[in-house]
Every structure is written in C-alpha cells, then in structure tokens.
Amino acid sequence: MKNSTRLAAVLTISIAFFCTEIVVGFRTKSLALIADAFHYLNDIVAYLIAFLASHLQEKGYKPSGFTYALHRAELVGGFFNGIFLLALALSIFLQSIERFIIIEFVKDPLLMLIVGCVGLSLNLISATIAQYGGHRHEHGHNHTSIHAMHNHTRLPPPLNPHGNLGVLAVFIHVLGDAVNNVGVIVGALVMWKTHSPARFYADPAVSLAISLIIFAGAIPLTLKTGRILLEASPIHLNLDSITEDLLASHSVLSIHDLHVWQLSQNVIVASFHVEVPVGTTLNQWEKIEGSLRECMAAYGVSHLTNQMFVPRNDRFGAL
Known part of the structure; x- marks a missing residue:
C-alpha cells in the first residue's frame, strides 16, 4: 500500500x-x-x-x-x-x-x-x-x-x-x-x-x-x-572514523573538506576533496574513486561528490 x-x-x-x-x-x-x-x-x-x-x-x-x-x-x-x-x-x-x-x-x-x-x-x-x-530491503555488502x-x-x-x-x-x-x-x-x-x-x-x-x-x-x-x-551529520556516523577509512584506501594521501549530511530520512549525501600522488592517471583515479565510493556506500551514503587534488609546489592544486 x-x-x-x-x-x-x-x-x-x-x-x-x-x-x-x-x-x-x-x-x-x-x-x-x-x-x-x-x-x-x-x-x-x-x-x-x-x-x-x-x-x-x-x-x-x-x-x-x-x-x-x-x-x-x-x-x-x-x-x-x-x-x-x-x-x-x-x-x-x-x-x-x-x-x-x-x-x-x-x-x-x-x-x-x-x-x-x-x-x-x-x-x-x-x-x-x-x-x-x-x-x-536487505543491502548486503561483501x-x-x-x-x-x-x-x-x-x-x-x-x-x-x-x-x-x-x-x-x-x-x-x-x-x-x-x-x-x-x-x-x-x-x-x-x-x-x-x-x-x-x-x-x-x-x-x-x-x-x-x-x-x-x-x-x-x-x-x-x-x-x-x-x-540544519544539515547536521547523522548521529550514528563519526566523521573521524569515515576519514580514517578513506585514508586507508590505496594512493589516498589526505582527505579535506569532508561534509556528510542527510537530504531526507532515507538519503545521505557526502562530499570531500581527495589528495593523490603526483602522476596519478585517470585510470588509476577511477580505481581509487571506486574504492572510496564503496567505502562511503557502506556508511549508507547514496550520493557522493568528490574532487581529486595533487600536490603542487607544496600547495593543493586541482588535477
């Protein structure tokens, strides 16, 4: 019904x-x-x-x-x-x-x-x-x-x-x-x-x-x-734990500007910047991003926006 x-x-x-x-x-x-x-x-x-x-x-x-x-x-x-x-x-x-x-x-x-x-x-x-x-609905994650x-x-x-x-x-x-x-x-x-x-x-x-x-x-x-x-982070999520998991992904050097909030009761949204090593190719980035999306999906995040950054003159620059 x-x-x-x-x-x-x-x-x-x-x-x-x-x-x-x-x-x-x-x-x-x-x-x-x-x-x-x-x-x-x-x-x-x-x-x-x-x-x-x-x-x-x-x-x-x-x-x-x-x-x-x-x-x-x-x-x-x-x-x-x-x-x-x-x-x-x-x-x-x-x-x-x-x-x-x-x-x-x-x-x-x-x-x-x-x-x-x-x-x-x-x-x-x-x-x-x-x-x-x-x-x-059972959502199994292997x-x-x-x-x-x-x-x-x-x-x-x-x-x-x-x-x-x-x-x-x-x-x-x-x-x-x-x-x-x-x-x-x-x-x-x-x-x-x-x-x-x-x-x-x-x-x-x-x-x-x-x-x-x-x-x-x-x-x-x-x-x-x-x-x-007010777009506060869901109570059950710990941003430090999320950051720790994201940093554990291969070739991820740092995570910046992490935001996690609920769009509605059933939809969690997130965005962040990812620092990767100099020389990272698009094919390598696709694998990194796939791992990050898999990790965030396990936290219940259904909409994810991220941006790749590489070091440039000891500062961050968009690739």
Whole structure:
C-alpha cells in the first residue's frame, strides 16, 4: 500500500472522529475530550501535510529550481507539526492546571466513556493502516581486502530503508492518541462509577497526562527533523572514523573538506576533496574513486561528490 493511500485512510478516520469528539467534549464540558479533540485537529493538519508531500513525491513532481525535487517536504511537515504539538501541549497543560483550581463538573461521563472507547478502536485501526505495507530491503555488502578492516564493518545498518518521517510521525501520533483514549476511558469510569466530590478532578488529571504525552512525542520529533533540516551529520556516523577509512584506501594521501549530511530520512549525501600522488592517471583515479565510493556506500551514503587534488609546489592544486 502506498504511503499516500495509508495517510489518506488515516486522515479520513481522524476527521470523522474529530468532529464527533469536539461536539461531545463541549456538550459534556470534558476538558479531556476537548484536549484530545484538538490533538486530533493538529494530527489532521499533520496528516494532510504528510499526505500531500508523500503524494507529490510518489508522482515525481519536481518544481522548477528544486534540483532535489521534494525530498524534504515531509521533513518540513514533520518539523512544523512538532512545533504545533509543543504549542498545543503547553496550552492543554495550562488549562489543566486551571481546572484543578476551578473545578468544572462533567455532565455525562457515560457518553464520554463511549466516545473514548470508539476513539481507541479507531486509533488501533489507524495504527495498523499506518504501519501496513512496509517493505524490507536487505543491502548486503561483501567487503574484502582493506574494507574488511574499516570502521563501517562495526556499524549497524545506518538507515531504515523504508523509513519515512512523515509516516513515522503519523504512526507516533496515532499511538499517542490511543494512549490518550485510554486515559479518557479511565477518567470517564472514575467519574461514572464513583460518588466522591473529588471524582471530577479525574478530567483535568487526564488532560494533564495528555499534554505530557504530547510533549514526549513532539520533542524528539522536532529535534530529529530539525537536525536533518540544519544539515547536521547523522548521529550514528563519526566523521573521524569515515576519514580514517578513506585514508586507508590505496594512493589516498589526505582527505579535506569532508561534509556528510542527510537530504531526507532515507538519503545521505557526502562530499570531500581527495589528495593523490603526483602522476596519478585517470585510470588509476577511477580505481581509487571506486574504492572510496564503496567505502562511503557502506556508511549508507547514496550520493557522493568528490574532487581529486595533487600536490603542487607544496600547495593543493586541482588535477
């Protein structure tokens, strides 16, 4: 199943349940339902962004001037979604504190319970849809000779081949919503089955827990997408180790201006300058470059740009 198809299905379910939950939330005066509903609203925006980005990427849409097409569209959507989630979590958190000070009675805990159960069922269905259809790709590398001693042989696979931060963000949201629904159900049961005047504190308690859950999901998502957008080197890669492996290649004297960054969740890009001995022929350079590309491919680098240099008067000069 295509990413865009999965996202469209989850989006449809979310819109339908949001409308139901927001109406019931205001009718019962349940802050937990209202908080969960606005969380759904934020999810709907996130799903819509992810859907459009995934759809355009699958269609191969490449606007004029976008030489890398729309590889980062889902990252941008994931980053702004994380920012929206942080703002939403803060708002819910403050409203929950206010409800602890000025308690408000929930009118119909049974209706709240029913909505929570329906929401939990729909979220479990959405989580299944969001994760369905992943494909595993095994990338085997048969490294012999000098590559057998390289640092990359001790690394785990650098990237999830079918990883997608847009779909990942949706999956995280759906699971978070499911946990929220469990909280709504527990709070509704407490208010429905108990008779203590303090039972209505269960509603702001649940909404407070929802805000903390949103914080827990939004912070890592924002940091991860923000790091990629800032073109930082992938966390799992050590540039010193990469340089050491490249220098171990035959006829490589030095490596300069090494840059490694992620274009998207699945694409790592690198560039560097290579110093080779004076008199290196083009045929020899082709063998050197092939070895370097093989080494970088083992680190998960799919796009590599390098430039050959030879010493000239104790300075570097392009060949």
